[in-house]
Amino acid sequence: MNTAVANRMTPSVTTMIRIDHSHALALFHRYKADTPPNRKRALIRNACLAIQVHAQLEEEIFYPALRNVMSGDPVLDKSEPEHQEMRRLIDELLSLTAGDNRLLDASCDEKFFALMRLVIHHVADEETQLLPAAERLLRDRLAELGMEMTRRRVELMKPYAGEFAANTVRSFPVGAAAGATLLTAGVIALGAIAFARQKNGRGASRWTRPHR
Template sequence: MFNLKQLSPTITDMIRFDHSHVMVTFHQYSKDKSPRVKKALADTICDALEIHATLEEEIFYPVMRQRDAKEPFIHEAEPEHDEMRRIIAELRRTSGADPRHDDLVMELMRDVIHHVADEETKLLPDAEAILGKQRLSELGADMNVRRMQLLGPKAGKVAKEHVVGFSGSTAAMVVGAAGALLAAFALVPKKDTWKSKPASV
């Protein structure tokens, strides 16, 4: 029987897209921009990272733990997420006009770049070798549904941050179009709606 979930992007491709989205946003950030724009860009990064970390912890990491419990990164990833959340909490309390704001963004992105490098050179290729395209697409569909649930309550805020942060940038069109495409893939049958339970392998 045909499974609509198989039309979804794979979970590994979606994780790479999330990484790219954060990096594109970070590349718009510079010390000479207005405090309002810097705050909007930082908030966009923080929202994206918080949602991304939750998706990985709820859907991706449990599956990989079941399949490859000896992989060291699996045990390092969530503590790294916790450290990112600590910096994000401090960043959210800091005005865009505060010189510390720039330092916190740089500290956060140093951690993110290290985390992304480990994930994209080891964990994602391992997942693609172990799980296979069909399972990766099923997990991608689950991730899309859960993403929409997490994004829903803050959709207006995220859209406003995006407009302010990317104002006048061609990157805004790229990120906006890619985000719309990602949202379109979330249209899966209601019976597949994410429920908080460990993902099966």
């Protein structure tokens, strides 16, 4: 597959951000007080992983591009501090859910619902203000930024691919697990096509190290 074809197969950066948001919200919607502990654990860990990778992608690629064309915007300025607040909760949740077959600490619900509130508010600001602004002001760069985000996503996801796939299966009722696995494999494989062509050599940051 050549680069032009890979580019056409890659969503624009704003589409990719909306897909990530939908994925995180879908995980939230499946988490209920009476969800079995093993499924809660899988949902928490996959949501935390997805959010931390998404936040890093925005900070490395999307926010800097947006700052170049709309500096001093209050919503953009508070985005990274809000990510930091999410990371504090994510660190606690990953620590509470580390290890297999562990009963969930009672504080998991409280912390995960707090994370949901933060993320939902943050996503609302991005989808109603930052993404429309990007589509007006960065129209000519949306595809290129989407490609860059795809490449970087594969790098960031690599250390987690096994856990992510396993948790995706665990987080679904039995009948839906096969479809979920195929979806996960497809997303990772598509990104790998772009990753194979990437030469920029950036490594994983602290946000890409697996939590044990």
